[in-house]
Amino acid sequence: MVPLDSAESGLAAAMFEADTASHELGIQIIELGVGHATATMTVTETMVNGHGTTHGGYVFLLADTTFALACNSHGRPAVAARADIRYLRPTRAGDILTAHATERTRFGRNGIYDVTVSTTQGTPIAEFRGDSRITTHR
């Protein structure tokens, strides 16, 4: 059960329930509210690349799921238009990653969200910024 802090976030929670990709990877929601979300994932042996570190695609994927939660938390369906990620430090199998998404701004049907991915010690390992776009008119 997702810990909601508002009724509007119900759409985001419902979308997460239907998000097979995130569930398959063991991503769990820590908190979800209007304009923000936190989710966590444990790096498994199958998420490791040829350098022996977490494949950047999986770090991105956790950040992207958390961004999707935050940008859908206003009660209107939104999708990612684009995103970027900067890798600060490598992680490894067994590490628990936590992504925290906050809303920077909204304008028209667009939004900008910042996501920081950290270790359990609170060390940031990646910084992500995503642009969302509302897909339907109410």
Place this chain on the structure above:
Amino acid sequence: MVPLDSAESGLAAAMFEADTASHELGIQIIELGVGHATATMTVTETMVNGHGTTHGGYVFLLADTTFALACNSHGRPAVAARADIRYLRPTRAGDILTAHATERTRFGRNGIYDVTVSTTQGTPIAEFRGDSRITTHR
């Protein structure tokens, strides 16, 4: 066996052999040469998000693996420093995605690579740009 067009690309091919994450997802190399690479992946039911479309994280992951092949094709180990992706069109389970990476420029220990992800019909579905950095001195 990876179709190599040069000896320098051997490092990139060896790294791909050790890339558990890419293998688990069924990513295959189509071609690999100095400064470029092409790889393919079939979208599975477990890669779908709450919108019923391919999770953006998996599109990114395919592009990122192809970028890694291209930026390691010069015979010196390199990692992703950052990357960005723009989503052009949604895809679905069963779609076969092909990513083609080309080298835009190199300067010092840095490189910039462009990756286009397309469907089998050749329709582009995402545009990715990644910045690499060589990690060790020879």
Place this chain on the structure above:
Amino acid sequence: MVPLDSAESGLAAAMFEADTASHELGIQIIELGVGHATATMTVTETMVNGHGTTHGGYVFLLADTTFALACNSHGRPAVAARADIRYLRPTRAGDILTAHATERTRFGRNGIYDVTVSTTQGTPIAEFRGDSRITTHR
């Protein structure tokens, strides 16, 4: 007079004629066609920053003007939604910079354009990517 290679580019040429900012900086069009453009600017003493090199903002500005030419070359007014720039090498007062914009893709009302800024020797000094959006329906 702008060297046009098509009638559609007339809108872009007309917009450039009205672009006070670009004219004040001495930016000149070298070529302009459907989906591409080349423009040039000489770095002046008033474009130098505290490091004694060209202020990154002026390198960006030349790239941005060239991007605007290319994305308006289809005969429908478009604006920049966002852009990014990577600085490869510093330049100095007196250097002549040339920006070449090419169209990567278009989808819906959106477009993605790549701009390379180079010296007269052909050395790339910055790589820019811009996202355009058509503002009006025909």
Place this chain on the structure above:
Amino acid sequence: MVPLDSAESGLAAAMFEADTASHELGIQIIELGVGHATATMTVTETMVNGHGTTHGGYVFLLADTTFALACNSHGRPAVAARADIRYLRPTRAGDILTAHATERTRFGRNGIYDVTVSTTQGTPIAEFRGDSRITTHR
């Protein structure tokens, strides 16, 4: 005279004093401290593009100068490695723009800085993110 809140910021203030480009445009520092800075600029008639709005390059330039102040505020010279900007709303000649830069993170010789450009009413008109790199060893 720059309002400093720490001795380390002296390098940033000195670099700004030598920044001809910023002075020519009338950019002024509002505040400068370790990891943050605020600067302001009035849009002039010569900063307007062919749409009759502020040329995006000048919005970028103000943000870039403010980013440079913040990333040089630790007492070690740093330069911009790359930057991106999202345009939220157009502005016009006569508008007073204020850019506020904050430090998101630092790792090794790298830093990430977020800059919001706003009108005097506090409405955000652009969101900028820049990556810095320290150029010299102490």
